[in-house]
Amino acid sequence: MTHPDVRTASSVPSVPSTELHELNPHGLSASLYNSDLAPTTKAGRTWSSYSIFTLWANDVHSLGNYAFAIGLFALGLGGWQILVALGFGALLLFGLLNFSGFMGEKTGVPFPVMSRIAFGIRGAQIPALLRGGVAIAWFGIQTYLASVVLVVMVLAVAPGASALNDNLFLGLSTLGWICFVALWALQLVIVSYGMEMIRKYEAFAGPVILVTMGALAVWMFIQAGGSIAWSTGDTKTGVDMWVGILGGGALWVSIYATFVLNFCDFTRSAKSKGSIVRGNFWGIPLNMLLFGLIVVVLTGAQFKIDGTIIDSPSDVVEAIPNTFLLLAASAALLILTIAVNLMANFVAPIYALTNLFPKHLNFRRAGIISGVIGLLILPWNLYNSPAVITYFLGGLGALLGPLFGIIMADYWIMRRSKINIPDLYRANPEGTYYFTRGVNVRAIIALGVSAVAALILAFNPALHAVSAFAWFIGSGLGAIVYLAIAKRGQVHEDVSGEEIAVAPTH
Template identity: 65%
Template sequence: MTATQGASRTEGTPLAGPAAGTAGTDTSPRLYNPDLAPTKKAGRSWSGYNVFTLWANDVHSLGNYAFAIGLFALGMGVWDILAAFVLASVFLFGLLSLSGYMGAKTGVPFPVMSRIAFGIRGAKLPAVVRGGVAIAWFGIQTYLASSVLSTLLVAVAPGLRSWQQHSLLGLPALGWASFLVLWLVQVLIVSYGMDVIRKYIAVAAPAVLVTMLALAVWMFAKADWSLAMDAGHPFTGADRWLHILEAAALWVVIYGTFVLNFCDFTRSARSHRSILLGNLIGIPVNMMFFAGIVVVLSGAQFKINGRIIAGSDDIVRTIPNTFLLVLASLALIVLTVAVNLMANFVAPVYALVNLFPQRLDFRRAAVVSAVIGLVILPWNLYDSPVVVEYFLGGLGALLGPVFGIVKADYWLIRRTRVHVPHLYTEDPRASYAYRSGVNPRAVAALVPSAAVAVAVALVPYFSAVSGFSWFLGAVLAAVLYVAVPGRARHPHEDVDGEEIAVPSA
């Protein structure tokens, strides 16, 4: 079985037959291949449990633990952290439910979905931005997991410490070995398509949840069943509430990438109900479970020896019990692989397939993404505050405006009606041809809103509100997109993705 055949089988059989409407009857091979095709109802295998396990894995990532525990180190108390996660989970549940509905209704991935607002050619820009951010974080997350694996290997076999004495391109020999092993594992898993990813996260989620709960209980017991409620310098008054709101906003920003391309997964959901149920349990309930683990690990560690957990590898390095260290390390490695597969692998794969549909399929694009994630030497990126803050932070700030434009177009202007065959045609009469394949209305909304979002995120003068850059960019872009004059709905957009047919290329 070829990679393309495997991908099309797991993603759902492409619809075939004559296209509906007066335009867009000729599918362009530059816009279509089986991996970009909409999924049929019969090919959708993601249940509410699968959506839940997606979040159960993604929330408990190493990067998320480092961020959340960092809130304790910055002075936020236990109750402040819990309040921030309550607010963030409410925001995310709403945003992800809106985004997920689009995928379930049309059955198309994000690079294709963004064509409705940006045009069949203009949509390449948001897909590349999303994919570029994901590739960088794929490498960084793999590096973080490899640090945990190195810690585990040294704990089990102390003789391996000698492998850490010499380095190449900024990484010691043990780090290279750990990184390459995890890199290869992820490439192998993703090369078999979305159905294998679904099965992997379904198994990984319960193992991760049980292990992290056991670690938290053990730490709580070591601290004599009590916690330090803060690190000694808690925020008070208005400053306290500003930090709570900013922490909640930053948590949403972390998921700004996932919010944008959630339809890559929900295109395979069995129903809208599956998405809502999976989101309800997976986001508010699961995120509060995560927050509970975070405050117990932070508060218990500080209570035991006055030490604040500073980094992702510290989560396991501070465990004096070898058996628990092994279990926690394996759990964190398993979940980091799951997170990378979902959040940082699928998006660039679809972005690359969208750019080169005649040359790349799901498997080949996965290999290209992984190779790029390796050659950028992600450990050097992670160790450079300038790169993380300005390059990745700047790209991340662009995702808010893109989200605002796509959602405003779909929900406010088109009222959820999409002519799916026109997403795959270069016919100038089609709904999403716009002006040479680019929607001027989207460009007019994106440029100023992106400038504002990036300025708020990066310019020191706006540091007090920098955490809200994603929201500011999204809202401003949506308002501008609706306000800017442009072509209204196409007369043939009364046909949605579940009722029409897409011709084969």
């Protein structure tokens, strides 16, 4: 991989200005640029529509999403109503992800660099660290949840290992520690090979998950005698029903608040806008329809069999009477959880840390640090603490809507997608994104105002009726406040980043 030399005047003080210009002809700052943060060249991008599709083939079918969708039955929605709710959310997501994805395809930059457009070359640390902070905690939690599945598999194969599962050290048994560290290390190995290896893993995992979940649904349908219950009790009707459907769809979008924010981390390597649209179309509306059908079949079949409502597909897996099939299904759930974790919770903190210390960190080093932090926080203790999940992670998550609104309003409305890409890497006070000492104070103010509103919506019980729409309200308010106070009258240049771009090997 080759990339421009970015030695600056401060790093080579004895070099005359004429020679310095030859060393760094584009005036890039070493505190803003390295080969992982650089834009990707148009040629050689490897993410096709299938690559984008497999992202969603994995993420949509995550165990957390199944638990959420099954929970809609408990809220009084029937089978067809859940399908409508998921369809409504899928259409909204399809549009939002296309707009977000196009930003990455055009500029070729990761999310922390994209944030510099609205927040400034230094102010961008705020959205990057907020997104990375949420992700790194969930990386640890999802790894722990996967380790629980692995413990079940080990005990099924070797019942004698139960002796290792009877003690506790820092909240986990010896067997729990072994399983957690094994999965943690596996993910670090995959990430150490960069985004291309993640793409290959997602491409492998996607079909495995679709086949496994489809097979589970067929098996349960047969177990239930070829028919299912379309509701699990009294279902809503009239206005209450439509409020429930719209609320369910809105919550479905909120689940993807992280992805719509940093989707450019993946689409910066997309071959074209068409690849993004096609991948999103097959992966969001159509794949989510399949997901909804599986949810309805699994839940409706189990309810018909014994009148109980499952919590997630893992309940079905644990009830499989054949040990071999149980192990195969459990292995598929492990493959799924790792796939979701890599894309949703590992990439964001890697780029956030690289953006924080570009002189010292690259993709691999930042991945190792992210993984170590995910281990040191003892994530099973976080998961078992409702206060941490609700107030800390929930609070950080509530800020992602305002961030999305501000970034999208700045890029699409204020700048009309005209971006001076080299200026994203320049610390020159005359640069487009220098603002005030590298910080766009107006964006910070808009974030502060909309963040307060988002947190009130998230935690005030009196506003429970509209809490399902909190992400949309926070995002809309962030955009409105920013547009109201943003500086007007500027001329925006569209300058390509090809001259400073690197081949998208990561």
